[in-house]
Amino acid sequence: MIDWQSTLWVLLTGGLVATSCALVGCWLLLRRMALLGDAISHAVLPGIVLAFWLTGSRTSLPMLLGAGAVGLLCTAIIQWLSQKRFIQSDAAIGVTFTAFFALGVLLISRYSGQVDLDLDCVLYGEIAYVPWDLWILGERVLGPRAVWTLGMGTVIVLLFTTGLYKELLASTFDPVYAQVAGIPTRTVYYLLMAVVALVVVASFEVVGAILVLAFLVVPPATALLISRRLPMMILMSIAFGWLAVLLGYAAAHLLDVSITGSMATVSGLLFALTLMATGLRARPYSSGGEGIGKS
Amino acid sequence: MPLEVRNLTVVYDGKPAIHNITLTVQAGILTGIVGPNGAGKSTLLKAILGLVPRASGEVWLDGRPLNKPRGEVAYVPQRGSVEWDFPANVLDVVLMGTYARLPLGRRPGRAEREWAMECLRQVGLDTLWRRQIGELSGGQQQRVFLARALAQDAPVYLLDEPLAGVDAATEGVIIEQLRRLRDSGRIVLMVHHDLQTVRDCFDEVVLLNEHLIAAGRVDAVMTRENLQRTYGGKLVFLQDMD
Amino acid sequence: MDINLLSVLTGLIVLGATSGVLGVFALLRRKALLSDTLAHAALPGVCIAYLVGGKQLGWLLTGAFISGLLGIGAVSVITHRTRLKEDAALALTLSVFFGFGIVLLTGIQRWGDGYQSGLDRFLFGQAAALLPHEVVYLTLACLFILAIVAVLFKEFALLCFDRDYARVIGLPVRLLDALLMGLIALIVVLGLQGAGALLMVALMITPAAAARLCTHRLSLIVGLAALFGGLSAVGGVLMSAFYGRLPTGPVMVLTASALFLGVFLFRHLMQGERQRQRPSLSPLERGQGEGK
Numbered sequence: 001m002i003d004w005q006s007t008l009w010v011l012l013t014g015g016l017v018a019t020s021c022a023l024v025g026c027w028l029l030l031r032r033m034a035l036l037g038d039a040i041s042h043a044v045l046p047g048i049v050l051a052f053w054l055t056g057s058r059t060s061l062p063m064l065l066g067a068g069a070v071g072l073l074c075t076a077i078i079q080w081l082s083q084k085r086f087i088q089s090d091a092a093i094g095v096t097f098t099a100f101f102a103l104g105v106l107l108i109s110r111y112s113g114q115v116d117l118d119l120d121c122v123l124y125g126e127i128a129y130v131p132w133d134l135w136i137l138g139e140r141v142l143g144p145r146a147v148w149t150l151g152m153g154t155v156i157v158l159l160f161t162t163g164l165y166k167e168l169l170a171s172t173f174d175p176v177y178a179q180v181a182g183i184p185t186r187t188v189y190y191l192l193m194a195v196v197a198l199v200v201v202a203s204f205e206v207v208g209a210i211l212v213l214a215f216l217v218v219p220p221a222t223a224l225l226i227s228r229r230l231p232m233m234i235l236m237s238i239a240f241g242w243l244a245v246l247l248g249y250a251a252a253h254l255l256d257v258s259i260t261g262s263m264a265t266v267s268g269l270l271f272a273l274t275l276m277a278t279g280l281r282a283r284p285y286s287s288g289g290e291g292i293g294k295s
Numbered sequence: 296m297p298l299e300v301r302n303l304t305v306v307y308d309g310k311p312a313i314h315n316i317t318l319t320v321q322a323g324i325l326t327g328i329v330g331p332n333g334a335g336k337s338t339l340l341k342a343i344l345g346l347v348p349r350a351s352g353e354v355w356l357d358g359r360p361l362n363k364p365r366g367e368v369a370y371v372p373q374r375g376s377v378e379w380d381f382p383a384n385v386l387d388v389v390l391m392g393t394y395a396r397l398p399l400g401r402r403p404g405r406a407e408r409e410w411a412m413e414c415l416r417q418v419g420l421d422t423l424w425r426r427q428i429g430e431l432s433g434g435q436q437q438r439v440f441l442a443r444a445l446a447q448d449a450p451v452y453l454l455d456e457p458l459a460g461v462d463a464a465t466e467g468v469i470i471e472q473l474r475r476l477r478d479s480g481r482i483v484l485m486v487h488h489d490l491q492t493v494r495d496c497f498d499e500v501v502l503l504n505e506h507l508i509a510a511g512r513v514d515a516v517m518t519r520e521n522l523q524r525t526y527g528g529k530l531v532f533l534q535d536m537d
Numbered sequence: 538m539d540i541n542l543l544s545v546l547t548g549l550i551v552l553g554a555t556s557g558v559l560g561v562f563a564l565l566r567r568k569a570l571l572s573d574t575l576a577h578a579a580l581p582g583v584c585i586a587y588l589v590g591g592k593q594l595g596w597l598l599t600g601a602f603i604s605g606l607l608g609i610g611a612v613s614v615i616t617h618r619t620r621l622k623e624d625a626a627l628a629l630t631l632s633v634f635f636g637f638g639i640v641l642l643t644g645i646q647r648w649g650d651g652y653q654s655g656l657d658r659f660l661f662g663q664a665a666a667l668l669p670h671e672v673v674y675l676t677l678a679c680l681f682i683l684a685i686v687a688v689l690f691k692e693f694a695l696l697c698f699d700r701d702y703a704r705v706i707g708l709p710v711r712l713l714d715a716l717l718m719g720l721i722a723l724i725v726v727l728g729l730q731g732a733g734a735l736l737m738v739a740l741m742i743t744p745a746a747a748a749r750l751c752t753h754r755l756s757l758i759v760g761l762a763a764l765f766g767g768l769s770a771v772g773g774v775l776m777s778a779f780y781g782r783l784p785t786g787p788v789m790v791l792t793a794s795a796l797f798l799g800v801f802l803f804r805h806l807m808q809g810e811r812q813r814q815r816p817s818l819s820p821l822e823r824g825q826g827e828g829k
Binding site for chain 1: 564567569570572573615619620621622624625627628629631632633634635636637638639640641642643644647735738739741742743745746749750782783784786787788790791794797801805
Binding site: 030163164165166167169170172173174176177178179180181182183224227228229230232233 | 366381391394397399
């Protein structure tokens with residue numbers, strides 16, 4: 001009755017999305033850049049369209065590169081704008097990503113004849129189709145394409161996170177100190193943004209541009225509520241991500257609704273439950289609410 | 296060995312924050328910087344560190360230009376750009392001081408952990424090494440930052456008002472550690488908030504009010520006339536300084 | 538001129554101007570991206586309203602409004618009672634509510650008579666489908682909002698610039714804040730049907746940001762933001778009308794962005810001679826994203 005093989009592929013794909021998103025999402029969260037993740041996931045749209053238009057195909061590599069490049073461009077513009085006077089960082093984000101996204105929508109609708117790109121699919125993903133989109137090399141069927149793409153993406157993210165762990169930690173925790181200690185904070189920042197763009201683009205096909213944000217933010221946020229140290233937070237966020245994937249898929253199957261929407265909803269429920277369970281312990285230390293001094 | 300600042304000028308919004316500062320800071324000496332609010336004391340430190348752009352001038356350390364620090368200067372800022380809700384304990388933070396000497400990709404190991412614990416012992420916080428940083432008091436947080444700087448084991452230490460607003464115990468610990476650093480032949484340059492205690496703390500002092508008013512041994516520099524020039528005549532002397 | 542075109546134009550100009558005005562206060566209160574969360578959080582409300590009461594527009598808007606307010610409430614609870622900062626709360630609420638909305642939407646599509654392409658309309662709006670009587674309601678609502686802003690202008694200004702002083706002189710700060718949030722939620726929800734989520738976010742942020750670049754005086758900023766918002770509508774509607782197959786929403790966003798870019802470059806060039814100070818770490822690198 002249940003097609004186990006397909007189900008396993010879908011779950012694995014979801015799990016890879018959860019893993020790679022959690023790994024970068026933790027850093028975004030701790031750097032107060034959650035909304036930058038939102039921006040990137042919207043901004044990659046024109047890149048996807050352009051890549052598709054130029055190469056005429058839906059294969060992963062040109063799509064990844066094109067979208068990734070546009071995502072990085074968006075980040076660079078936001079960064080540049082934020083340094084100007086009278087432009088707050090949240091305004092910079094808002095102005096930039098809406099423009100990029102609008103451009104993407106415009107391109108899709110204008111050239112919808114030539115571009116066989118379904119807007120709905122781009123925005124919400126189609127995880128259910130993953131098992132059928134196979135990577136065929138010559139005679140051999142190597143499995144779902146998405147699994148390969150995400151698998152490689154996850155490996156890259158893992159290497160990045162473990163290799164540059166102390167640089168990431170120092171520049172996230174106290175960027176001024178890190179810079180003085182000789183840590184290349186700017187390079188680390190841009191590498192992180194590149195990896196975020198990579199993860200977003202690799203995941204969007206599966207879960208869609210908008211729901212990537214759920215995976216980037218919600219499991220790490222849930223983990224932050226109950227973690228005392230960063231390594232634990234990272235592991236817990238991956239765990240919460242997987243849990244959301246498994247339970248979300250089950251619920252979607254039962255209720256016959258959107259799989260990715262269900263996963264996002266479940267991750268939200270897990271957050272709410274954790275919040276209620278931890279109560280006092282989750283309260284902020286900086287009770288004034290101002291957090292970072294306005295130096 | 297000394298730290299030399301030559302004709303350093305920093306500009307904010309088209310106006311100079313500090314103007315043509317030239318001074319030499321020797322090793323093995325505790326040097327303080329004092330001046331009124333807005334005098335540019337913090338700016339001077341940040342300019343030395345390359346955290347704010349220099350409009351003109353140079354900084355030299357050990358006969359070589361110092362433009363971007365690479366860990367040879369330890370900095371204890373006035374208010375760290377730190378997130379107290381960060382999931383980290385005291386030892387995690389102090390360990391970060393050792394990062395300056397570890398190459399890319401290498402994680403701190405056992406030796407670094409022991410060194411970090413030793414630095415915590417120096418500031419009296421070794422029993423709290425597991426404590427979440429958000430649960431610390433103000434004075435304890437300041438001591439953690441000092442321990443982190445100690446862990447860096449740098450030849451130069453720049454501190455921005457480390458004694459401001461701390462409890463007496465913390466103040467004692469900090470001064471003791473600064474003296475230790477001085478005695479081990481390092482350069483220690485510190486912005487100080489309290490004019491009254493300059494004599495007790497420092498060997499040499501720099502009077503700053505956008506310009507360099509005077510610099511040198513405390514007794515020689517802290518004259519009534521110099522102080523009037525620094526503070527713009529707003530000081531009231533309760534006892535004869537001369 | 539075609540009556541439909543005229544009514545669409547009017548509706549969008551009014552919407553653009555009002556969004557611009559409210560957007561200035563949102564910007565100054567550092568809540569610029571709240572509109573993004575609001576727009577996405579409204580989706581489940583629309584779906585539930587549909588399931589409960591059918592397709593009537595007013596009813597759907599009510600559902601959207603309530604859902605949006607719940608979203609704001611969630612953001613507030615998360616920010617004040619946990620270690621999470623505002624940006625995290627906004628992103629979390631945005632994605633979870635939206636995900637839930639999609640669940641409901643697909644459910645509706647499976648079981649119900651198919652509120653088809655409902656989501657596309659939600660995200661991008663169907664400006665062309667704005668009927669004249671809807672425009673009238675929209676205009677009245679916007680005038681209502683603007684009237685409140687005009688009456689409480691001084692109070693809102695104080696709220697943005699010196700909250701503590703406002704509290705000290707006895708202003709009900711929390712109430713005023715809530716009112717402001719409510720007005721923002723209202724305009725976002727009103728605009729969803731005609732302009733869509735994307736456009737509302739852009740209209741709330743871009744004209745206000747451009748106006749902020751021009752001057753320090755609040756009344757001027759507000760006026761300019763309204764002007765820029767209105768101009769975006771004009772540009773968008775006219776260009777999409779003349780070039781056929783261009784959807785109005787995205788063109789309006791791009792017009793607003795172009796205006797912003799123009800203002801920005803102008804100011805940039807004006808400042809070219811004066812030396813500009815830039816700290817070596819940008820606010821983003823320093824970890825000071827907009828979260829508090």
